Amino acid sequence: MTSPTSPAVTGITTQLGPQLSGSLTTDPDVLAAHATDESLYSPVGTPAALVRATTVDDVVATLRYAHHHEIPVVPQGARSGISGGANAVDGCILLSVASMNRVLEVDEANMTVTVEPGIINKDLKDALRPHGLAYPPDPGSVAMCSIGGNIATNAGGMCCVKYGVTREYVRELTVVLADGTVTRLGHRTVKGVAGLDLAGLFTGxxxxxxxIVEATLKVVPLGPDPLSALATFPSVRSAAEAVSAYMATGASPSLLEMMDAATIAMVNELGDFGLDAAVGAVLIMQSDSVTAAADTEAFASVAETHGAVDVAFADNPVDSELLVAARRSAQPAWEHYARAHGGGQLLDDVCVPRSRIAEFCDRVEGIRDDTGALVTVIGHAGDGNMHPSVFFDTTDDDSVASAQDAFDRIMALGLDLGGTITGEHGVGNLKNRWLATELDDGNRRLHREIKNAVDPTGVLNPGKMLEHL
Incomplete structure (x- = not known):
């Protein structure tokens, strides 16, 4: 890899800059402002330049230059990730595609939409609504995350329990490879098995x-306004048991979310959401089917059978969205708390079988007691994707050590229960040590060989997901 002080790096402005229709800057203040994603505790290097691409040709020129001179490239979009995947490495070119944010085609006949990678998820949803169409993947950061980033991490979100993750909506990708080659992967058709599933490989x-410089995505008809219900429980365990029981009935909610008592308190501190601060946990259920009213009643029945303290219904779209807004506020509330209490937060993303959510929550409480770290829990409970968050004081070595111990124990717990280290946030540099633990020898070898085949000089996002394989 080229030294950060080599002529190729120091000459980026004069050699690469003239080839771009977008902008290139080496201003240290601008670079520092773009060097990180939303991860609060991940390594950050010092970049050499920032390219703001506006066309595919900008991406091609940047990668050709970087490949030839072996300069690392860190791709970025909205930088809303929370695993450090978009963080700079020393001497790198930050390659932002945030300005490539157009809807290129809405194909109502074939139920697809073609977009550039920088478009924000919610902006895409808004653009589809007049056509009577919807794009289901719905990350908690829907108002700020980009579709390119969603594809790069195979993002999920709150509606995965019914609609699945991003990969299930990717039909075709246009990708620029490490050497600047532009290629199309996948098929626009509903079916297509010609060759390996390379679009699936690049997703995540x-x-x-x-x-990724262009994506054709599957869309679905816009459904009816959803209805929601909120159930409160005396403990996280009772809420988790209700989740397993409700999903075992064959229910198909469009959303089933959980928050523990500590998170409820933080959300209430952030805004007036009216959540009961005296309970141990809440479940928020939503249905967007034609049987939504009956679905909420069925959920209430199961919740009450499993010890719910109270069940409230949102029987109109406005109130329903307010309940979901309370859940979407969990991460901002956590960040607000972290900034006021030492600045440290390690957000986990463990996915376990639904039948083991209650055991997972019990054992997280044990980890909290053993380490002395503050650990809160929310989760996309309907699909077993749990998000414990560990808080700590970055200026206190003992606090940092306790938090890291708790974080590592939670990762190990997820694997022990037959789960995975990440359900939707990605690996980045926050969890790359743990990826090597989850994968077996043959799997690690396949990852290495694929990486070496498509990026022989290793310039694409080094030090991140594949670092320890």
């Missing part, structure tokens, strides 16, 4: 295999 690859 976190910028380590190529840069």
């Amino acid at each position: 690859s976190e910028g380590t295999l190529g840069i």
